[in-house]
Amino acid sequence: MLGDLINPYYLQVGSFIMINIILGLSIYITLSSGQLSLGSAGFMGIGAYTSALLTINYDLPIIVGVIAGALVAGIIGILIGIPSLRLTGVYLAIATLGFGEVMRVFLVNWESVTKGSVGLSGIPQIGRELLKFSRDSGFSPMSIGLKNNQFVYLMVLLILVIINILLIWFLIRQNKSRVGRAFAAIKMDEKAAEAMGINITYYKVLSFAQGAILSGFAGALFAHVMGYISPADFSYHRAVDILIYAVFGGSEVIWGSIFGAAFMTLLPEVLRFISEYRYLIYGLVLVLMMAFRPQGIIDVPLLQKLHLTKRRSKHGSKN
Amino acid sequence: MKKVLNKGFLFMAVLLLFALTACSGNSSEKAGKSASKDGGKVSAKFGVVSYMSGPGAAYGEAITNGFKLAQKEINEKGDVHIELAIEDSAGKQEQAMSAAQKLMSDDGITAILGPTLSTEMNVVAPEADMNGIPIMGTSTTAEGIPQIGDYVFRNSLPEALAIPAALKKAVDKYGAKKVAILYGNDDVFTKSGFDTMKKAAEDMGLDTLTIETFQKGQSDYNAQLTKIKGLKPDLILCSALYNEGAVIMDQARKIGIDVPFVGGNGFNSPEVIKIAGKAADGLIVATPWFADKDDTKVKDFVKKYETEYGKTPDQFAAQAYDALYIYANALKNAGSTDRDEFRDALAKTKDFPGILGNFSFDKDGDVVMDPTVLIIKDGKFQQFE
Numbered sequence: 001m002l003g004d005l006i007n008p009y010y011l012q013v014g015s016f017i018m019i020n021i022i023l024g025l026s027i028y029i030t031l032s033s034g035q036l037s038l039g040s041a042g043f044m045g046i047g048a049y050t051s052a053l054l055t056i057n058y059d060l061p062i063i064v065g066v067i068a069g070a071l072v073a074g075i076i077g078i079l080i081g082i083p084s085l086r087l088t089g090v091y092l093a094i095a096t097l098g099f100g101e102v103m104r105v106f107l108v109n110w111e112s113v114t115k116g117s118v119g120l121s122g123i124p125q126i127g128r129e130l131l132k133f134s135r136d137s138g139f140s141p142m143s144i145g146l147k148n149n150q151f152v153y154l155m156v157l158l159i160l161v162i163i164n165i166l167l168i169w170f171l172i173r174q175n176k177s178r179v180g181r182a183f184a185a186i187k188m189d190e191k192a193a194e195a196m197g198i199n200i201t202y203y204k205v206l207s208f209a210q211g212a213i214l215s216g217f218a219g220a221l222f223a224h225v226m227g228y229i230s231p232a233d234f235s236y237h238r239a240v241d242i243l244i245y246a247v248f249g250g251s252e253v254i255w256g257s258i259f260g261a262a263f264m265t266l267l268p269e270v271l272r273f274i275s276e277y278r279y280l281i282y283g284l285v286l287v288l289m290m291a292f293r294p295q296g297i298i299d300v301p302l303l304q305k306l307h308l309t310k311r312r313s314k315h316g317s318k319n
Numbered sequence: 320m321k322k323v324l325n326k327g328f329l330f331m332a333v334l335l336l337f338a339l340t341a342c343s344g345n346s347s348e349k350a351g352k353s354a355s356k357d358g359g360k361v362s363a364k365f366g367v368v369s370y371m372s373g374p375g376a377a378y379g380e381a382i383t384n385g386f387k388l389a390q391k392e393i394n395e396k397g398d399v400h401i402e403l404a405i406e407d408s409a410g411k412q413e414q415a416m417s418a419a420q421k422l423m424s425d426d427g428i429t430a431i432l433g434p435t436l437s438t439e440m441n442v443v444a445p446e447a448d449m450n451g452i453p454i455m456g457t458s459t460t461a462e463g464i465p466q467i468g469d470y471v472f473r474n475s476l477p478e479a480l481a482i483p484a485a486l487k488k489a490v491d492k493y494g495a496k497k498v499a500i501l502y503g504n505d506d507v508f509t510k511s512g513f514d515t516m517k518k519a520a521e522d523m524g525l526d527t528l529t530i531e532t533f534q535k536g537q538s539d540y541n542a543q544l545t546k547i548k549g550l551k552p553d554l555i556l557c558s559a560l561y562n563e564g565a566v567i568m569d570q571a572r573k574i575g576i577d578v579p580f581v582g583g584n585g586f587n588s589p590e591v592i593k594i595a596g597k598a599a600d601g602l603i604v605a606t607p608w609f610a611d612k613d614d615t616k617v618k619d620f621v622k623k624y625e626t627e628y629g630k631t632p633d634q635f636a637a638q639a640y641d642a643l644y645i646y647a648n649a650l651k652n653a654g655s656t657d658r659d660e661f662r663d664a665l666a667k668t669k670d671f672p673g674i675l676g677n678f679s680f681d682k683d684g685d686v687v688m689d690p691t692v693l694i695i696k697d698g699k700f701q702q703f704e
Contacts, residue, residue: 009421016413108505117510118461121441128449149423149450226412228441230507233412269417272406279372279409 011153017265018160024245024261026214031251033207034187036093038239040215042100043073045234047216048223052123066220073216081208107231119230126224127152250296362400363429363656366422370435371407385639393647408434415439429656437461444471453662457642461511465684472684474642476607478512483519485605488692495553497526502558504532512558512583540567548576560585565594572598605690607675608634620674641673
C-alpha cells in the first residue's frame with residue numbers, strides 16, 4: 001500500500017496541483033481587492049525565465065533563483081500596477097492580457113538570452129539537485145527503501161506542500177488583518193473605501209504586486225520542476241487556465257481558488273481512461289458549472305454549511 | 320491562528336488523499352499483465368505518449384494508427400508479442416510528463432514511444448533517462464534530442480539532416496548562389512528549422528541576402544515577399560508549417576516570384592498542394608517518407624493503411640509504423656524485457672530495412688539514413704533528380 005502511494009505519477013500530479021494552487025492564489029489575491037488581472041501568465045513567465053537564466057548561467061542555487069524570480073516579477077508587477085490603476089474591470093483585464101502577450105513576444109524575440117521560441121532546456125531540476133545533494137552528504141534513498149525517482153518526487157512534493165501551507169496561512173492571516181479588510185472594502189465600493197480613509201492606490205498596488213510575486217514564484221517553481229520552459233508555456237491559454245481555477249472554485253473565498261486549481265489539474269488525469277474524450281468532459285463541466293453555480297463551487301454560504309468557518313458569522317454580528 | 324493552521328492541514332490532507340486515490344483506479348489492473356516470456360516468445364509492453372486531443376490531434380491520430388497497424392502485423396507474425404499502453408499528452412508538457420510518469424511507474428513497461436512534440440520530449444526524456452527507460456521519439460525533429468541521454472533515441476529524420484540534403488540538391492540543380500530566408504519566429508519547430516537553414520546556407524558558401532520573419536497565424540506576407548523580390552534571390556529558404564507556407568507560396572507567385580522554395584519538414588504535406596494549387600509548384604523538401612515510392616514494402620503499407628483507416632498515411636504514420644518494427648526487432652534480439660538489455664539491443668540497430676529506407680542509429684541514438692528529396696511539379700510530389 002505504501003509503495004503504491006509513493007508512485008511517482010501521483011507525486012508528479014500532486015506537484016502540479018501544488019504549483020497550480022499557487023497560481024490560483026495569485027489570481028485570488030488580486031481579485032480580493034476587486035481587480036481582474038489576466039497578466040498572471042506573463043508574470044509567471046518572468047519568474048520562470050529569471051530563475052532559469054540565473055541558475056543556468058550563474059550557477060546560483062535554485063532557492064536564490066526562485067526568490068529572485070518572484071522578486072523580479074513583483075517589481076515589474078508594481079511598475080505595471082501603478083499606471084493600470086486607472087483602469088477597472090474589463091479594461092484592466094484587457095490591459096493585463098496585453099501585458100502577458102507582450103511578455104511572451106518579448107521572450108520569443110530576445111533570442112540572444114532566451115533562445116527564442118526553442119526554449120530553455122537543462123534547467124536544474126529541484127528533485128535531481130536534491131538527490132545529488134543527499135548523495136554527496138552520504139545519504140542514499142535506498143536506505144529508507146525508496147527508489148531514486150520515488151525519493152526525488154516525494155521530496156519535491158513535500159517542499160511544495162510546505163510552501164503552500166505557509167502561503168495559505170499567510171494569506172488567511174492577511175485577510176483578517178488591516179490589509180485584508182482594506183482589500184475587501186475596496187472590492188465592495190472603491191469610493192466609499194476612499195471616503196473611509198483607506199489609501200486606495202497603496203492597497204491596490206499592493207494586491208496587484210502580491211499577485212505578481214505569487215505568479216512569478218509559481219513560474220520559477222514550474223521551471224525547476226519541469227526542467228524545460230519555452231515562451232509558449234506562458235501564452236494567454238495559461239492565463240485563462242489560471243482564471244478558470246479561481247472562477248470555477250469560487251473567487252470569493254481563498255478555498256475556492258485552491259479547490260479550483262486542484263480540481264482542474266486533477267480532472268484531466270482522472271479522466272485519462274477515456275483518453276480522447278476527456279477534454280470534452282472538462283469543457284462540459286465548465287459549461288454546467290457556469291449555468292448552475294456561477295459564483296463557483298465554494299462560496300461563503302457553503303463554507304458556513306460545512307462549519308469550516310465561523311468567521312463570517314462573527315463578522316455578521318459585529319456589522 | 321491555530322485553528323487556521325489546523326484547517327489548512329486538514330484541507331491539504333484531504334486534497335492529497337483525493338489526488339492519490341483518484342488516480343489509482345486503472346493502473347493496478349495493468350500491473351497484472353506485466354511482461355513475461357512464454358515458451359521462448361518474448362512478450363513486452365511498450366508505453367506510448369501521443370498528442371491525441373487538442374489542436375494537433377491529427378498528428379497523434381496518425382502516429383497511433385501507425386503503431387496499431389504495426390502492432391497487429393507483428394503480433395500476427397508471432398516472433399514477439401507486443402502490447403501498447405497509449406496515453407494522451409494533449410500537446411502540453413505537463414500532461415506529457417504526467418502521462419510518461421504514469422507509464423514509467425508501471426514496472427511492466429519495457430520502453431516508451433513518443434511523445435509527439437519536441438517540446439514535450441525535452442521534458443520527458445531527461446526523466447526517462449534518469450529512470451533508465453529507453454524512449455524513442457517518432458516525430459521529434461528538433462536539435463539535440465537524442466543527446467539528452469543514453470536511453471533517448473529517435474527515428475524521425477532531424478531537420479539537421481533533411482534541410483541540408485534538400486538544399487544541396489537544389490543548389491546543384493539550379494546553380495544557386497544567393498538565397499533569401501523566411502521563417503516563423505514564434506514556433507519551436509520553424510525556428511529550429513531556420514537555425515539549420517542558416518547554418519546549411521553558410522556551410523555551402525551561399526550568400527544570404529536577407530532574413531525575414533513572420534508570426535503564427537499571419538495571413539499577409541506581401542511586405543516580406545516584396546522585399547525579397549527586390550533582392551532577386553536564386554532560391555528562397557522557407558521554414559514554415561504547411562498552412563502558413565502554402566499561403567506564402569501563393570502570395571509569392573502572385574507578385575511574380577518564380578524561384579524554387581526549399582522547405583523544412585513542416586512544409587512537407589500534401590495539404591500545401593490543396594491550399595496553394597498551382598502556386599505550390601517548385602517546392603523542394605527532403606523527407607524520409609514518400610508514399611509513391613516504387614517499393615513493394617511501401618506499397619503494401621499504403622494499401623493496408625488505406626483499407627484500415629480510409630486515408631493515405633503521412634510521414635507521421637510511417638515513422639510510427641517503422642518505430643514499432645525497430646522496437647520489435649530490438650526486443651527479438653535482446654530476447655528479454657529487461658530495460659537495459661533492450662536498450663543495448665536497440666542501440667545496435669543497423670541497416671534495419673523499414674518502409675522509410677535502411678535505418679541505423681549513430682552513437683547518440685540519432686538517425687542515420689538517406690532522405691528522399693521531393694519537388695512539387697504539376698500539382699504532385701515527385702522525386703527530385
